[in-house]
Amino acid sequence: MSSTATPSSLDIRRVAVVGAGTIGASWAALFLAHGLEVVVSDPGAHAEGQTRARVQAAWPVLTELGHVQPGASPDALRFEPDLEAALAGVDFVQENAPEREDFKIDLFERMDAILPPHAIVASSSSGLIMSRLQSRCRHAERFVIGHPFNPPHLIPLVEVVGGSQTSAATIDRSIAFYRSMGKHPIRLNKEVPGHIANRLQAALWREAIHLAAENVATVADIDAAVSQGPGLRWALFGPHMTFNLGGGEGGLAHFMHHLLGPVQTWWDDLGAPDVTPELQRRLIEGVNAEAGHRSIADLVEARDSQLTALLKTLHR
The missing domain is CATH 1.10.1040.10 (N-(1-d-carboxylethyl)-l-norvaline Dehydrogenase; domain 2)
Structure with missing residues (x-):
């Protein structure tokens, strides 16, 4: 894996959640609770309403567990169905699209062309291999697996593993970011289908x-x-x-x-x-x-x- 200089995890303030299913909404709730600027993107007709309802439902538990930072609010969530508009100026992307390799390869190529070079893209993929998902990306070094356990706003585990082109700095920065969100990230030394x-x-x-x-x-x-x-x-x-x-x-x-x-x-x-x-x-x-x-x-x-x-x- 290559190594490049990148900003620290402390510079991550704007986060995009791409894919607004159960996992995406759970991630969005956690990020919002920690006071981040969060935009959710999903083209589904009912995605916004379902996402806001799931975030609201998660908020009492996040409060009980002490995750909600002063000033944080579920109402701060921004929903943007257009992917290009959603990704403008973000520092970190948590991707939760359908678990299909061909779909994610296309999506990653699209996101790579939109995002600023410093932005990290972490995939919630439950078992796909990042080396294949990042294969058509110009900035492949910034793509990493960040696989949560359902529901992400509760279960601490995040499995972090890079692909063959992922930089060591991206892995380190992703782990530091997840840890700052109260998660328990673990580092995989090699890619295996299904992770650990x-x-x-x-x-x-x-x-x-x-x-x-x-x-x-x-x-x-x-x-x-x-x-x-x-x-x-x-x-x-x-x-x-x-x-x-x-x-x-x-x-x-x-x-x-x-x-x-x-x-x-x-x-x-x-x-x-x-x-x-x-x-x-x-x-x-x-x-x-x-x-x-x-x-x-x-x-x-x-x-x-x-x-x-x-x-x-x-x-x-």
């Missing part, structure tokens, strides 16, 4: 599907095996540190000495399910039974309320 967190999620879900396919337990009980067990520990430590604690005073070395053999047999027995239409139907029926009478909106409200309580506890 989604690959870990996918690995766990694959085995959860296998267990359901083999009728080891119901969908609800398989979910409970995570949420009522290791998921609680994972809110505090990742898998390596969790097993380090599992080894007692001897730490991970003791754990591996005594339990790596059994764990290896479990790895060898993990499934690779064929997710047929019939299996998909069973999974959907299972998760609907788990949800009961709760709507998606009810579940999201419960999730965000409990996430807020957990985050407040963790940051005491």
